[in-house]
Amino acid sequence: MAGSRGPDMQVSNDSDQDRETLSSHLILEPSLHPRVNEAKLSRKIDLRVLPILFAIYIVAFLDRVNISNALTLGLPAELGLVGDQPNIALTIFFAPYIVFEIPSNILMKKLGPRIWISACILSFGVVMIGQGFVQSFGGLLATRFFLGLAEAGIFPGSFYLISFWYEKAEAQKRFTVYWSSTIFAGAFGGLLASAIANMDDIRGLSSWRWVFILEGIVTVLIGLLAFICVTDFPREAKWLSQEEKELLLQKTGANESHTVPVTTRDVLTFLTEPKQWFAAVMYLTILIPSYSIVYFLPTIIQTLGYTTIQIQLHSVPPFAAALGFTIVIAYASDRLQMRSPFIFLGLMLLIGGLAILISVHGATHFSAEYAALCLVAMGSSGVGGNIVCWYVMNLRGHVERSIGSAWMICFGNIGGIIATFLFLKKDAPYYVSGYSVCLAMSALCVVSCASYGLLIRREIKANLEYEIGGSSKNQTLYL
Numbered sequence: 001m002a003g004s005r006g007p008d009m010q011v012s013n014d015s016d017q018d019r020e021t022l023s024s025h026l027i028l029e030p031s032l033h034p035r036v037n038e039a040k041l042s043r044k045i046d047l048r049v050l051p052i053l054f055a056i057y058i059v060a061f062l063d064r065v066n067i068s069n070a071l072t073l074g075l076p077a078e079l080g081l082v083g084d085q086p087n088i089a090l091t092i093f094f095a096p097y098i099v100f101e102i103p104s105n106i107l108m109k110k111l112g113p114r115i116w117i118s119a120c121i122l123s124f125g126v127v128m129i130g131q132g133f134v135q136s137f138g139g140l141l142a143t144r145f146f147l148g149l150a151e152a153g154i155f156p157g158s159f160y161l162i163s164f165w166y167e168k169a170e171a172q173k174r175f176t177v178y179w180s181s182t183i184f185a186g187a188f189g190g191l192l193a194s195a196i197a198n199m200d201d202i203r204g205l206s207s208w209r210w211v212f213i214l215e216g217i218v219t220v221l222i223g224l225l226a227f228i229c230v231t232d233f234p235r236e237a238k239w240l241s242q243e244e245k246e247l248l249l250q251k252t253g254a255n256e257s258h259t260v261p262v263t264t265r266d267v268l269t270f271l272t273e274p275k276q277w278f279a280a281v282m283y284l285t286i287l288i289p290s291y292s293i294v295y296f297l298p299t300i301i302q303t304l305g306y307t308t309i310q311i312q313l314h315s316v317p318p319f320a321a322a323l324g325f326t327i328v329i330a331y332a333s334d335r336l337q338m339r340s341p342f343i344f345l346g347l348m349l350l351i352g353g354l355a356i357l358i359s360v361h362g363a364t365h366f367s368a369e370y371a372a373l374c375l376v377a378m379g380s381s382g383v384g385g386n387i388v389c390w391y392v393m394n395l396r397g398h399v400e401r402s403i404g405s406a407w408m409i410c411f412g413n414i415g416g417i418i419a420t421f422l423f424l425k426k427d428a429p430y431y432v433s434g435y436s437v438c439l440a441m442s443a444l445c446v447v448s449c450a451s452y453g454l455l456i457r458r459e460i461k462a463n464l465e466y467e468i469g470g471s472s473k474n475q476t477l478y479l
Helices: 015-026 038-068 075-079 083-093 094-099 101-111 115-132 139-152 152-161 169-197 206-228 242-252 263-270 274-302 308-314 316-336 338-360 361-393 396-412 414-421 432-466
Strands: none
Touching: 015 152, 015 206, 038 115, 038 139, 038 152, 038 169, 038 206, 038 242, 038 274, 075 083, 075 338, 083 094, 083 139, 094 101, 094 139, 094 206, 094 274, 094 396, 094 414, 101 115, 101 152, 101 242, 101 338, 101 396, 115 139, 115 206, 152 169, 152 396, 169 206, 169 361, 263 396, 263 414, 274 308, 274 338, 274 361, 308 316, 316 338, 316 361, 338 361, 338 432, 361 396, 361 432, 396 414
């Protein structure tokens, strides 16, 4: 899309046009280079861009949600948590996380991904280690707050970065690889917690403290590695030859320099477009059931009467099912060049699973309830990455993508706050209220996805009527 001048690429104001015109003169018009092997270049990019971002977000997401495992390993009793205090500890993370996402992307745009992302994850690891030594509810709140502050730049910044390395036709598989790090973290967290549960009282520390300390140490090591391995945007990538860089810029349309500033006027103009709000709502509504599963799956399984280690082990299969579903629909989505049909398929699974959980209760129905949990994990975690890719790859240029990727994730993570109060002790063991809210949000997600899709369809129709020059792939909007 970037680099075209069809109606979908109209710039909202004169200052935007001036900046884009200026940036277009900073690079020579690229030309295709037949000596560059595109398949080899694609593999080179995959190996350089994705693995380190995947590792970063595995440890970041694991550190974010490992408190769900700690809550079943004795944390509430040792810190004297009562009532809704565990839920408040989950919620406080999202206050700085939501507020600082757009400013964080602007800072990453200025400082560069290598510096910013590695600094964020290193800070995150240090705070996580500190969380292993808290002695009170207040200390837990403080560490959770700073975890949210440190992680604010990682997820939206990574999506923002990835979007400039791939053209739209090949983006879904790469976004899915990155998104699946959250699913890996959910599954691996249960396995890791089941092993760490045996470390209780080693060096006088409870097993839940070891969960935070050991995972924090790994995060610090990943942070140091990130400073070496995270790459910057394509225009600044020194590991690409000039011919490779020109070919990549032509394929992706990423000719605009990331040094073009983002102004307050850019942000306000961006937020006047209805499709940006529909996109934010569809991410918000999918995150509510997604976070509910991530944070409360061990707690839900605990109501079925399992031991501490069995709880952690039984939290793995739903995430494994979600991972398999995510991979399948990612490949199908890229192959068919369609996003929304697979999103609606996942939402069908999500709604079906929640309907079962609301209506089926009791130990005699364990198999049905557990299968429903798998459907919920598949439907929420499985399509979340598709929703993000669908939206981000329909944005254009550094300015819009830096705002849009942070905006969607910023607004959407309000769902994290809602989710942390859906599954309360007083509602155990059936959690009808929590499941009902998740079901309502899933239905709203269907509506918001359909509304966003209709607006994109209208833009596609306008583009077909007024299309001028340039690569058709760069102009493509996907349904």
